[in-house]
Structures are given as C-alpha cells and as structure tokens.
Amino acid sequence: MRRVAIVGAGMIPFGELFSSGIKEMLPRTLGKVAASVDKGFSTNDIEAAWFGMLQPSDGYPAGILADSCNLLNVPVTRVENQCATGSDAVRNAAMAVSGGHFNVALVMGADKTRETPSKNTFWDWMALARDMAWDFPLGLISPGNFALHVSRYMHEYGVSRTHLAMVAVKNHSNAVKNPNAQLRFPVTIEQVLSAPMVAEPFGLLDCSPQTDGAAGVLIVAEELVSKYTDRPVWIRGFGLGMDHVMHAHKKSFTSFAATTKAAKAAYSMAGISPKDIDVAEVHDCFTGVELMNYEDLGFCEVGEGKNMIEDGLTLVSGVLPINTSGGLKAKGHPPGATGVAQCVEIFEQLRGDACNQIEEARFGLTHNIGGPTAVSAVIILEKHNG
C-alpha cells in the first residue's frame, strides 16, 4: 500500500448558518481547501470524493456535493457513522488512495444540525443516532447518554464538576482565537458551574452546541504529493472501533470500548505509541468526555484524566495540547464535518499555520466517540519532515 498525505485542508466558520444551504456551504469549503494547497490545484485533478454527512438536511448528499462542486465526472460516496462520520469518510478515502484505486481524492464533511428534510426537530436527529427499540424510548439522546457514563466515571475516580468546568474554560479560551469557531467567548469556572442544568452532571456550558458547518481535506498518493506541496501532512494510521448500541450491554461505564479499539488499530498502523502524540483533537461533545478520552487514548493512566486538566498539561502551553481549535465544545459540532475539521486543525498545527500554534509537533491525533458511545474513530497524522 502507498503512503498518502493531506495536501490541502480547509473549513468555513462554524455557526448557526441559517442563511446558507448545504449547496452554498460545500463550494465555499472547497474554495478554502483549494486555497490551502501550496502549489495550487484544479478540481479537475480530483478523481473521487467521499462525503461525510449524518443528516441529509437538503436532500441527496452525494448528488448535491457532485452538483454544487462540479464533480459530476467522479464517483462520490456518502459515508455516515454518527459522530465519527467525517473521520470515517477520511478513512475510506485514505484506503482507496493508498490501495491504488485513485491518486487524488476529496473528502468533504458537512451538516446542519438544526434541520431535517421535512421538519426541524432535534428529536428526529436523535432518532437517527440511537436505536429505536432499545435506547431512544428510554430518553437516551446525547446528553443523557453521555451523562450516564460521566456520572459513573466521576464517582469512581473522584472527579468533580469543577474538573469538568476546567475543560470548558480551556476549550472556550482556545476558541477565542479561532476565527472558525462558533462560541468565541471565554467562560469562567463559576459561569460553567452556575449555568442551567441540562442533564446531571452537564450544565449548559458543559455541552457542545448545535452547529452548521463544513470542512474538507484533499488526500493524495505519495507519488503526486510534490506536485501540490513541499510540506504535506502524512496519514500514518487510522482505526474505527465499535461497541454495543444499548447501554445496558456495555462492559464498562468508565471507559469507551469503541475508543480503545479504534486507538489500538490506529497506533498499530502508525507504529507509534500514545507518548509519541504531540497534539490532539478529541471528542469533547460534553466536558467530562474529554477527560475519559485522555485515558482511553493512552495519554495518561486510568483515573488520571482529572490530573491532566488540573495540572494544565493539555493547555496550548502544556506538554500535550488538546483541542487547540476550541474542540467540539466551543468550535462547534456538525457531525459530518467534525472529524474532517479535526484533521484541518491538526494539518494546520503540523504546518505551523494554526490559530493557537504550538511548538515542535511531529505527530497529531484526531478522535471521535459517537452515537450511543457505539463508534469511535482515531486518525494519526505526521508532519512532512517528521
């Protein structure tokens, strides 16, 4: 199999884009991707495309991508995998290019989380993301779903709501400097703790927002990389892990089995270990989940997630900066775009172009945990001269 690299990556500002449809958002995003390709590229170079979209809010996703971006002469596949949707689109494209089927592939991810095709209810969205017979009737939509896990995790390991709030403070702080973030305001511990309760232990400021957004990356086989840039970002590993859909079937409530499976696959493929990671974007859909991710991704020992945030290790100035973009918490979370946008952030960090630029990063990691904590994706990227 060939090595593959990301040679271009871009996104439009996330937010409540009520004035834009998917057909406007996609061409704008492609323009951002094109602008990031150092030596330029033409859409005629694209040989295939993958489109991550959780909810087809405007209608037929692959057709709308092809039509709105003038990609009518290449195959376009829509991939959906709940909150790992964007990452799984990257994964499928990377496999096809490394396997020799195409040399240049576009990955786009987009969603408008306030819209469904025929009506606009959050419950319609949530129905697609759970199981209609098992967990949905129990009210286990996203906040309640993750609250079950984080509550047990807090109980087991002495994690307080203040630890959770520290995640919000850090990620909002990062978003202030990110022009593409949805919630570009700082928050204090006191504000997070006093916000209205959504689902114990998550107050409003512990929750990621509903977001409209799109992001894209251009994946190229190693033979063609130098045509586009002298500073590619290599895709070194990826993994997709699954777990039971119904919560009563899960073996642990303090660790996400899907994440540990995805991480194991990705680290193994890349031939590195967690200690090699220099920067990461992890799935902070709710604050406490970020602390659990630290442990599941091997960044610390079990139960030590709270120490990482207490000690400031994951700040932009820390030893392992996490969610330098603002994360889902403050950058926003359109599921089809989220994994792709995480790749955009790591791409920029590894090329020295990030809004909260860190020093000396070689390996970056992206991570999602989604649906009823039943799927996770991990992608490992490496700097061009690494």
Next chain:
Amino acid sequence: MRRVAIVGAGMIPFGELFSSGIKEMLPRTLGKVAASVDKGFSTNDIEAAWFGMLQPSDGYPAGILADSCNLLNVPVTRVENQCATGSDAVRNAAMAVSGGHFNVALVMGADKTRETPSKNTFWDWMALARDMAWDFPLGLISPGNFALHVSRYMHEYGVSRTHLAMVAVKNHSNAVKNPNAQLRFPVTIEQVLSAPMVAEPFGLLDCSPQTDGAAGVLIVAEELVSKYTDRPVWIRGFGLGMDHVMHAHKKSFTSFAATTKAAKAAYSMAGISPKDIDVAEVHDCFTGVELMNYEDLGFCEVGEGKNMIEDGLTLVSGVLPINTSGGLKAKGHPPGATGVAQCVEIFEQLRGDACNQIEEARFGLTHNIGGPTAVSAVIILEKHNG
C-alpha cells in the same frame, strides 16, 4: 491491487416484513450468506464490514449491524448513495480488500421502505432522495421523476406502453420461480395496460413495489479464496457515475448520463465490452427504465431497446437474459439491499445455483440508476473458471 472474489452471497425473502425489524433481518441474512460458503466460515473471519442503508428506519445503521451480528470487533461503515446504495457498499468493500487493508469483508444491505425513524410517510423517504430546494418542491419523487425521462424516450424512439408492459410480463414471470421475490405472480400485457395510472406512462404494474429486505455478500482477497470455495465469483470491475440532481440541468432525457459513466468505468476496469456480458440485473424501478438501460449499458444501439424486448432477447431463454431474479419490478426494491441482492443473483447464476438458471454464463453485470437519475453503479462479475 489484488483480485477479489465473492465467496458467499445470500438474502432473505423480500416483502412487507412488518413483523421484522432491521435487527432481526440482518442476522437472518448473515446466516444465508454463511450457508452459501462452500467450505464454511466463521463470523470471526470477518475483518471489516460495509453496510448499505438508505433510510435508518431502526436507528444507527452501522451500530445496529455490529451489535445484531456480533461484529463488535471490526470496523463497520454505512454507505448511502440512493438506489445505488447497496452497490456502492460492495464497491467500497472491494476497494479496501483489493487495496490490501483487509482480507475478508462483509457487505450487507438492508432497508424497510415503509418506515422512517419518527413517522411513516413515503414523503419523508422521498425528501432524502431528491433535493429540497430544486426538485422535491416540484413533486419530482420517483414515479414523476422517471416518467419525465421515459415519456421523452418513448416519443423519440417510437416506444409504446405495450413495450413497457412486456418488461413487466418478463420480470413477473421470472419472479414466480424465485422464492425470495416479493411479487410472485404472473401478469399479462392486458393487466399491465389496464392497471390504475400512477404517473403517465406508468400504471401500477409498471412500478416496482415498496419493499423491506436485506442481502449480503462476503468479499475475500485472492490469497484466501480457496479457503472458502473452489468456485468463487470474481469482482472484475465496478464504476460509480454521477449526474446533475435537478432535471432541468440534464443534457439528455433519453439516456442516463450517470449510467454511461458508471458503465464505462466498469467495462474499462474489467477489460471487456458490453458484448461479453452473458446475464445482467439492471435497475427496472419502472418498466420503461429497463429499456433505456439496455441502451446505456451498450447491450444494443440507441433506440433499439424496444427491439430487444419485442424479440425476447432478454428472456431467461434469450441471448442476454436480464433480471432473471424478477428484478426490482417483481423481486422488490429495498434500496440499501437492491444492489447487493443483484450481486446475489449473479453470484448464483455464475455458479449454476439460480432459480431461473441460464446456460453457459461467464460474465454477469449489475446496474442501478437512482436518486433523481443522478447516480449509477455498475459491477461486473466473472465465473470462477472464466
């Protein structure tokens, strides 16, 4: 890239399966696939899975496949591409296996077309399949959509409603012998012509039914084929073609550009031409569409589709039997499963196990044209000793 083969293929009977959910249908289908593997296989052999599903009627598709079929330790990707959904799942799996990422991959396809997550309306379904700003508000759901094309095609080439009815008669006749078909009754020309009108020129018996169903295939790299069977069916080529979503943008109404693109890619990859095809399953969602497919797939010259059906060339006893399974028209059409079930039929034809077995077939072809005639998939299969 490695050669890849289908070593097992199976489906459950299509129909109105109101008593079964997706979680029941998938394990039953996996059992059918397993039973078709000559030398046996264990689900532990599966290294990755792709799941074609248009509408997540029971909730999170990939998670439900993983959970209901005990595939919790392998990555599962849901693919959606309208009526080409099942075929595009096969295509993505075949690329990953031939590229060396996995040795054994399962492809499943399923849909329940009468159900949506939160309510049960056909209009919700249709909204996902068109464009909400362009064609859906014009009423261009499937029957009206294809009626525009077939009406123009009939006008241009002197095709009558009787020619269309001949397609229904042929495909219903084939379905009578297929225990997996939904509409296992013969129809006459007179019955088709006198059936209630749905959308001119399509009467009720010109239309494929709404169907619940599931189908699966097991795709294996060449090195491992002999472990499972001595009579594999090789995947020799595949193509996915796109076209404009909005009908006013299409260059032709008498030929589907998506099909000609997909066919060109598939024939090129297989290194064969249309005259090499011995049997085919083509997308007869409406009778007249089958005649257009004959032309777009290169089985005859432009305008000669009516001659092929008039002369009986595509009967089971003809020179190029088409839709020996009964086709979408009479076997049924659950979009996520349709392309996979077409592969099941060709798999059985090329191994001598089909319900309407033809003689001496080496190459078989499957074809879909879907959404607002904006996507097409073509897959070319070859007999084991071909």
